[in-house]
Amino acid sequence: MALSFAVVASSSSIMCKAINANNHSHLQDLSYIKRAALISDKSAGFTSPHPSFGCVIVTPSVEVVGEGYLYAQGTKPAEVLAVEAAGERCRGATAYVNMEPGDCHGDDTAVSALVQAGITRAVIGMRHPLQHLRGNAIRALRSQGLQVDVLGEDMQSKLVEEARKACLLVNLPFVHRAASRVPFSVLKYAMTLDGKIAASSGHAAWISSKLSRNRVFELRGRSDAIIVGGNTVRRDNPRLTARHGGGHMPIRIVLSQSLDLPEEANLWDLSDVSTVVVTQRGARRSFQRYLASKGVEVVEFDILNPRDVMEYFHDRGYLSILWECGGTLAASAISSGVIHKVFAFVAPKIIGGKNAPSPVGELGMVEMSQALDLIDVCFEQIGPDMLISGFLQPIPDLTPTIPSEDETFAIDPTVAPFETSIIFFYKTWDLYGAFSNFSPHPIQMPDEDGNYVTWFSVEHYYQANKFIGVSNPLAQDCIDKIKSAKSPEEAARMGRLTQRRQPHLVRSDWESVKIDVMYRALKCKFSIYPHLNSMLLSTAGSVLVEASPHDLFWGGGRDGEGLNYLGRLLMKLRSEFLGESSAASENTCIAL
Ligand SMILES: NC(=O)C1=CN([C@@H]2O[C@H](COP(=O)(O)OP(=O)(O)OC[C@H]3O[C@@H](n4cnc5c(N)ncnc54)[C@H](OP(=O)(O)O)[C@@H]3O)[C@@H](O)[C@H]2O)C=CC1
Numbered sequence: 393m394a395l396s397f398a399v400v401a402s403s404s405s406i407m408c409k410a411i412n413a414n415n416h417s418h419l420q421d422l423s424y425i426k427r428a429a430l431i432s433d434k435s436a437g438f439t440s441p442h443p444s445f446g447c448v449i450v451t452p453s454v455e456v457v458g459e460g461y462l463y464a465q466g467t468k469p470a471e472v473l474a475v476e477a478a479g480e481r482c483r484g485a486t487a488y489v490n491m492e493p494g495d496c497h498g499d500d501t502a503v504s505a506l507v508q509a510g511i512t513r514a515v516i517g518m519r520h521p522l523q524h525l526r527g528n529a530i531r532a533l534r535s536q537g538l539q540v541d542v543l544g545e546d547m548q549s550k551l552v553e554e555a556r557k558a559c560l561l562v563n564l565p566f567v568h569r570a571a572s573r574v575p576f577s578v579l580k581y582a583m584t585l586d587g588k589i590a591a592s593s594g595h596a597a598w599i600s601s602k603l604s605r606n607r608v609f610e611l612r613g614r615s616d617a618i619i620v621g622g623n624t625v626r627r628d629n630p631r632l633t634a635r636h637g638g639g640h641m642p643i644r645i646v647l648s649q650s651l652d653l654p655e656e657a658n659l660w661d662l663s664d665v666s667t668v669v670v671t672q673r674g675a676r677r678s679f680q681r682y683l684a685s686k687g688v689e690v691v692e693f694d695i696l697n698p699r700d701v702m703e704y705f706h707d708r709g710y711l712s713i714l715w716e717c718g719g720t721l722a723a724s725a726i727s728s729g730v731i732h733k734v735f736a737f738v739a740p741k742i743i744g745g746k747n748a749p750s751p752v753g754e755l756g757m758v759e760m761s762q763a764l765d766l767i768d769v770c771f772e773q774i775g776p777d778m779l780i781s782g783f784l785q786p787i788p789d790l791t792p793t794i795p796s797e798d799e800t801f802a803i804d805p806t807v808a809p810f811e812t813s814i815i816f817f818y819k820t821w822d823l824y825g826a827f828s829n830f831s832p833h834p835i836q837m838p839d840e841d842g843n844y845v846t847w848f849s850v851e852h853y854y855q856a857n858k859f860i861g862v863s864n865p866l867a868q869d870c871i872d873k874i875k876s877a878k879s880p881e882e883a884a885r886m887g888r889l890t891q892r893r894q895p896h897l898v899r900s901d902w903e904s905v906k907i908d909v910m911y912r913a914l915k916c917k918f919s920i921y922p923h924l925n926s927m928l929l930s931t932a933g934s935v936l937v938e939a940s941p942h943d944l945f946w947g948g949g950r951d952g953e954g955l956n957y958l959g960r961l962l963m964k965l966r967s968e969f970l971g972e973s974s975a976a977s978e979n980t981c982i983a984l
């Protein structure tokens with residue numbers, strides 16, 4: 393009897409231990425997934441726009457041996473960096489990633505890095521939000537024998553939901569991109585305790601404290617664009633730059649129907665970053681020309697409403713927008729349903745004033761029951777101010793809009809999508825992202841002395857070529873900087889900024905040679921990567937269009953008014969590849 397009791401006792405304690413151990417490892421899993429989400433956010437504010445990926449590698453003895461995060465599109469994937477850091481200790485280890493790797497370029501760098509390193513288990517915070525990538529990496533990892541646990545699918549609990557939410561939040565702009573046709577938008581304002589965003593004179597500098605305004609610089613640095621209305625430009629003459637030291641600068645957008653804007657304004661100074669003025673078709677044409685002469689881009693709309701404007705910027709690839717307008721435009725944006733989150737800085741000050749403006753103008757509501765309730769509200773004290781933030785709309789649930797793993801297709805040149813008669817491509821994360829100059833495919837091109845030089849992407853090579861052959865040493869400096877730019881986006885920014893600020897450094901024949909420069913770079917790219925070559929060939933019969941709504945030279949424009957030179961060059965190459973193998977003998981690049 394005593395013996396059997398002892399047996400029962402010991403088997404139940406073994407069971408308890410097993411449950412505790414399971415629970416413990418479950419909690420560990422969640423803490424490492426949260427860590428992956430946290431580190432994935434490290435690149436926010438440095439480059440844009442791109443999704444955030446983080447990877448943490450943990451050994452069976454529960455030691456973190458490698459971590460990595462994606463710095464920008466086109467840089468080393470988080471998984472590769474983490475595997476490199478962990479080295480041999482990857483064998484038998486678990487990789488935690490906040491989001492399923494999304495290999496949009498026809499290769500499978502992230503997946504193969506994990507497989508080849510000997511990782512045996514992967515825990516994934518969420519499936520990739522984009523339909524054409526969703527499930528691919530999970531399937532590939534499983535087919536290579538890894539145990540793959542996806543939060544919310546293979547692991548479920550209240551705590552799992554919490555960790556999954558951390559993963560969703562860190563990529564919220566990207567989740568929105570997958571779920572809707574407008575970018576993720578945040579309305580930010582600073583108001584006094586009595587709810588005014590300016591005195592009745594319109595004076596507003598400053599309501600919130602310096603500490604709060606520094607936080608605004610950070611918010612700006614995490615956004616792709618900042619929007620204000622015409623009145624704020626007239627009244628505040630804002631700069632709207634992210635001045636918290638280095639990092640990414642969002643573009644500035646002004647919405648003005650009348651275009652009755654000042655001739656001199658800080659926003660027309662483009663030395664740090666560009667400005668786009670969005671207006672009603674036909675408004676003050678002479679002022680439009682004036683702005684254009686200063687390099688300010690003007691975009692016309694038939695009817696200027698926030699939803700159309702947001703759809704346009706979505707098509708331009710913007711993921712997140714910060715609205716820093718006054719109450720008039722804020723009300724219009726909220727009514728149009730394009731604002732997703734609010735950041736309200738409340739300063740302990742009272743200014744009074746019957747006509748002093750408030751953060752949100754007329755919404756047409758008459759009863760408190762109509763008020764919009766914020767979701768997931770947070771309160772944070774910043775110096776003397778209180779920051780209240782919350783969502784106006786729930787986080788999109790992608791599940792119903794995205795087919796299951798089995799329904800999605802791999803990028804396979806033989807299947808239906810390539811049969812459409814017009815194939816649009818633009819951002820690297822899109823289905824045909826590998827056609828973009830920004831896709832991370834290094835090329836080797838001969839320099840002026842015929843020596844082969846490696847460029848991280850076609851965009852790096854193209855931007856650097858603007859300054860080649862110019863005797864000024866600053867031009868060579870610029871080439872060197874572009875060459876070592878960490879991402880194609882950074883290379884583009886450097887090249888465009890130098891061209892704008894120091895036009896004398898641009899080679900005099902640039903306009904006449906740029907198409908050829910691009911052609912040679914593309915030819916190299918599509919010659920040396922067999923999977924890109926077959927993807928290009930598989931589009932035979934379709935028109936290729938770079939779906940840039942604003943680049944009217946390389947892209948197709950909003951309504952097909954663009955010259956689409958990038959699409960044309962790709963189609964020319966495709967004909968050459970299809971037509972003759974002799975083209976290979978003329979190749980000006982070597983295989984990598
Ligand atoms: N404390 C704070 O956080 C902030 C305070 N402010 C203060 O707010 C005041 C300005 O507020 P407000 O007048 O509301 O300024 P807004 O920034 O909201 O500008 C309104 C203007 O936006 C343009 N607009 C374009 N499309 C639309 C549309 N669909 N709906 C509405 N407007 C559109 C119009 O410009 P146009 O007339 O050119 O056609 C309109 O007059 C200033 O005193 C400023 O200092 C401003 C921002 C933040």
Ligand SMILES: Nc1c(N[C@@H]2O[C@H](COP(=O)(O)O)[C@@H](O)[C@H]2O)[nH]c(=O)[nH]c1=O
Nearest residue numbers: 582596598599600628630631632633716
């Ligand atoms: N007055 C006010 C804000 N106002 C916003 O900041 C803009 C000025 O930006 P900049 O020129 O870059 O410093 C201004 O046009 C308006 O959009 N913001 C705040 O955080 N706190 C404040 O008290």
